[in-house]
Amino acid sequence: MSLKIAIQKSGRLHEDSIKLLNDCGIVVHNGHNQLKSIAENFPMELYFLRDDDIPQYVQDGVAHIGIVGENVAYEKCKQVQIIKELGFGKCRLSIAVPRSAEYEDVQYLKGKKIATSYPFLCAQFLKKHRIEAEIHEISGSVEIAPSIGLADAICDLVSSGSTLITNGLKETEIILESQAVLIQNVGLGTEQTELISKLLFRINAVQAAKRNKYILLNAPTESLQEIFSLLPGMKSPTVLPLAEEGWSSIHSVLSEDEFWEKIEALKKAGAQGILVVPIEKMII
Ligand code: PRT
Numbered sequence: 435m436s437l438k439i440a441i442q443k444s445g446r447l448h449e450d451s452i453k454l455l456n457d458c459g460i461v462v463h464n465g466h467n468q469l470k471s472i473a474e475n476f477p478m479e480l481y482f483l484r485d486d487d488i489p490q491y492v493q494d495g496v497a498h499i500g501i502v503g504e505n506v507a508y509e510k511c512k513q514v515q516i517i518k519e520l521g522f523g524k525c526r527l528s529i530a531v532p533r534s535a536e537y538e539d540v541q542y543l544k545g546k547k548i549a550t551s552y553p554f555l556c557a558q559f560l561k562k563h564r565i566e567a568e569i570h571e572i573s574g575s576v577e578i579a580p581s582i583g584l585a586d587a588i589c590d591l592v593s594s595g596s597t598l599i600t601n602g603l604k605e606t607e608i609i610l611e612s613q614a615v616l617i618q619n620v621g622l623g624t625e626q627t628e629l630i631s632k633l634l635f636r637i638n639a640v641q642a643a644k645r646n647k648y649i650l651l652n653a654p655t656e657s658l659q660e661i662f663s664l665l666p667g668m669k670s671p672t673v674l675p676l677a678e679e680g681w682s683s684i685h686s687v688l689s690e691d692e693f694w695e696k697i698e699a700l701k702k703a704g705a706q707g708i709l710v711v712p713i714e715k716m717i718i
């Protein structure tokens with residue numbers, strides 16, 4: 435029994451998907467143009483596919499799980515379950531119009547022609563706002579559609595926004611915020627479900643490690659209580675006496691989100707010699 439996972443063969447999600455598996459301790463060899471591979475130290479078989487096909491493969495049970503963007507997962511409308519947000523491949527599906535357009539609100543789109551590779555999500559957005567417009571489905575180079583007279587607006591993926599600028603467009607509505615997700619077939623047996631739980635346990639440890647840093651610092655004994663309140667740690671901070679009387683070394687874990695704020699407060703509380711170290715895995 436092995437867990438069958440479908441990942442993108444090449445493209446924006448490929449490397450991060452392999453890296454995630456590697457970070458989870460799963461060694462994957464994917465030679466050039468290989469469509470299938472077997473992991474070395476985890477019962478896992480990998481299928482390398484076009485991202486658009488992954489939801490179908492997972493729905494049909496050919497693959498038990500898969501990694502795709504939420505944009506693809508929702509557009510394809512397959513019977514699959516999203517079980518984990520993976521934090522990479524972040525982008526948004528947006529409406530954009532020519533920079534010169536006098537766009538005030540979504541009513542602008544009434545009766546307009548919108549080019550997109552996401553006809554389902556685009557139609558859903560228009561329906562929600564009770565807008566009648568013409569959707570023109572194209573499979574690539576959507577951004578040039580307005581400049582060649584093919585459409586009045588587009589509905590496409592945006593990350594930095596530079597492609598829109600290059601093509602004389604401006605982003606006016608965000609339809610969906612997207613990132614890579616792990617999807618799962620809805621009718622799996624106990625053995626596959628157990629393997630998925632093992633994989634999720636490892637993914638959670640990798641993600642928790644990324645969100646946190648290990649921090650070591652020295653502080654005078656009279657500041658310890660204030661420092662403990664700033665650094666609660668996983669259970670509570672470790673305190674070791676320094677050779678110099680009246681001083682201690684404190685070890686703890688600090689969340690990335692409050693990092694700079696806490697560092698400033700720690701310095702104010704008398705902390706010195708602060709070292710911050712990345713964490714590889716974090717089991718909570
Ligand atoms: O061959 P295959 O079908 O597997 O790949 P693909 O060409 O369909 O997809 P690919 O590799 O381009 O993208 C895979 C997934 O990456 C997408 O489904 C999204 O979930 C995610 N992703 C993240 C993006 C982007 N960022 C992104 N910027 N996908 C596409 N883009 C494109 C966008 O379409 C536009 O052309 O990048 C351009 C805009 O980028 P900025 O930075 O200029 O705004």
Ligand code: ZN
Nearest residue numbers: 484485486487
């Ligand atoms: Zn694709």
